[in-house]
Amino acid sequence: MAKLHAFTVYYVKRGRNHRWRCSDVTFWCVDEHLCNQWTQALKELLEMQKSRPKQLLVYINPYGGKRQGKRIYEQKVAPLFSLASISTDVVITEHANHAKDNLFEVNIYKYDGVVCVGGDGMFSEVMHGLIGRMQKDSGIDQNNPKASLVQCNIRIGIIPAGSTDCICYSTVGISDPVTSALHIIIGDCQPLDVSSVHHNNTFLKYSVSLLGYGFYGDILKDSEKKRWMGPMRYDYSGLKTFLSHHYYEGTIAYQPAKQTHGSPRDKESCRTGCYICKKSEKQLAEQTKEHGLKHEEGEEDWKVIKGKFLAINAVNMSCACPRSPKGLSPAAHLADGSADLILVRKCSRFDFLRYLVRHTNQDDQFDFPFVDVYRVKRFQFTSKLSEDNESNVMDIGKKRFGQFCRDHPACCCNIVNSTWNCDGETLDSSAIEVRVHCQLMKLFARGIEENCKDEAAYSQSRIEQLL
Ligand SMILES: CCCCCCCCCCCCC/C=C/[C@@H](O)[C@H](CO)NC(=O)CCCCCCCCCCCCCCC
Numbered sequence: 001m002a003k004l005h006a007f008t009v010y011y012v013k014r015g016r017n018h019r020w021r022c023s024d025v026t027f028w029c030v031d032e033h034l035c036n037q038w039t040q041a042l043k044e045l046l047e048m049q050k051s052r053p054k055q056l057l058v059y060i061n062p063y064g065g066k067r068q069g070k071r072i073y074e075q076k077v078a079p080l081f082s083l084a085s086i087s088t089d090v091v092i093t094e095h096a097n098h099a100k101d102n103l104f105e106v107n108i109y110k111y112d113g114v115v116c117v118g119g120d121g122m123f124s125e126v127m128h129g130l131i132g133r134m135q136k137d138s139g140i141d142q143n144n145p146k147a148s149l150v151q152c153n154i155r156i157g158i159i160p161a162g163s164t165d166c167i168c169y170s171t172v173g174i175s176d177p178v179t180s181a182l183h184i185i186i187g188d189c190q191p192l193d194v195s196s197v198h199h200n201n202t203f204l205k206y207s208v209s210l211l212g213y214g215f216y217g218d219i220l221k222d223s224e225k226k227r228w229m230g231p232m233r234y235d236y237s238g239l240k241t242f243l244s245h246h247y248y249e250g251t252i253a254y255q256p257a258k259q260t261h262g263s264p265r266d267k268e269s270c271r272t273g274c275y276i277c278k279k280s281e282k283q284l285a286e287q288t289k290e291h292g293l294k295h296e297e298g299e300e301d302w303k304v305i306k307g308k309f310l311a312i313n314a315v316n317m318s319c320a321c322p323r324s325p326k327g328l329s330p331a332a333h334l335a336d337g338s339a340d341l342i343l344v345r346k347c348s349r350f351d352f353l354r355y356l357v358r359h360t361n362q363d364d365q366f367d368f369p370f371v372d373v374y375r376v377k378r379f380q381f382t383s384k385l386s387e388d389n390e391s392n393v394m395d396i397g398k399k400r401f402g403q404f405c406r407d408h409p410a411c412c413c414n415i416v417n418s419t420w421n422c423d424g425e426t427l428d429s430s431a432i433e434v435r436v437h438c439q440l441m442k443l444f445a446r447g448i449e450e451n452c453k454d455e456a457a458y459s460q461s462r463i464e465q466l467l
């Protein structure tokens, strides 16, 4: 009978497999004053949430993955951003490196975050743009492998629209544009380790997911010629590379990550609120307090391994993706300041296949006599070929450590080098020096949440986050 007043609350509803959806509930009321009081109180509460972004810079790669980036953004993401009163400046990229170069020109400091719509390659561009810009503005030389880099506090949001979407999957638990948009809207924050890659005092690239030599380097190199095939190119090149069964001889020198509290063989994985990553965050804050930006790196305790490898995989995070739901190193941490260095030595095709199959199931990938894994903060690699030419890591090794693992006698190895796959891009040099920078950047994410098995907890968490 009476005139009704109403307001609608939009909220995040958790679905299965880490999927989030936007739902809404409308409240009706006969008392207009009461209704206004409610909306006012809710608006004030939202205003107090300082971590939520208000202004975002968005880069869309229209050619990533299945070429759906623009459609995904316009149909699934933009309506949610406008519902949450987020204003955006949108750039549709016209060529490779457009986003990266643009980030050196625009006033990035007026934005609360940068969003990339695309795959891991697009994320890599935005990350290079932002980290590079921060170092430039702070007068830090990226070519110095020992430089203490300035943390980048402008968060990056990833709307997955690529072929692998490993970084999104490993930090959210699913590759789903709507879920990622909701993590951005509620202002989640996940710090991320970043590795810097140098060759002879020249900066090459940053990496957050996979730095792979041998198998994954060869797949990438071959697949670049088959971009027209879309995501299928990786299966084609994967099979071809598997059949070619190339192995590469070289030397790895690494510094174990002693400050971190986990091990790559742990049964527990890095999850939302991970205590190992929290400890690293505290250590980092203490170090910065004590030394400022100057961070002394010890030269002690290098280990050297020489051998013939089918694959060398260094991962800063698990590298979980739809093809490999647990990833290449299931216990790797997003923000502990270390990387897991996985060495797959020369073995039979059958054994290598057994290893690859374990990327896709629950079995222990490191439980093979030809697979070794180390948690490291720095490493160097030199292939046998460049060793013979330059003899640099060997010399460093001989000077520093005196002793090598010589359990693999020399024989007629592959005479060509492989290429490094750095987050899906090839590197020009096979001899590299890598250093992990603890929590150098931040994402709009919260890590993978524990699965809510308990129905009561599940229901309670449903109306958790008001939009
Ligand atoms: C028998 C089944 C074995 C299946 C093994 C599946 C392993 C999948 C592991 C994916 C790991 C991804 C790590 C992330 C890397 C990203 O930074 C990067 C940029 O997006 N992606 C790639 O380099 C793209 C890498 C794409 C790799 C695809 C590998 C496909 C291998 C197929 C091997 C076939 C052997 C079949 C023998 C009968």
Ligand SMILES: Nc1ncnc2c1ncn2[C@@H]1O[C@H](COP(=O)(O)OP(=O)(O)OP(=O)(O)O)[C@@H](O)[C@H]1O
Residues within 6 Å of the ligand: 060, 061, 062, 063, 064, 065, 066, 093, 094, 095, 096, 097, 098, 117, 118, 119, 120, 121, 122, 123, 125, 161, 162, 163, 164, 165, 166, 424
């Ligand atoms: N307009 C454009 N034209 C051509 N290339 C572009 C354009 N915009 C971005 N790129 C480049 O395309 C590369 C691949 O893009 P993206 O990562 O989005 O897709 P993908 O390779 O299919 O996915 P993934 O990296 O997950 O395997 C990026 O490295 C980026 O530099």
Ligand SMILES: [Ca+2]
Residues within 6 Å of the ligand: 193, 315, 316, 317, 332, 333, 334, 335, 336, 337, 338, 339
């Ligand atoms: Ca890490």
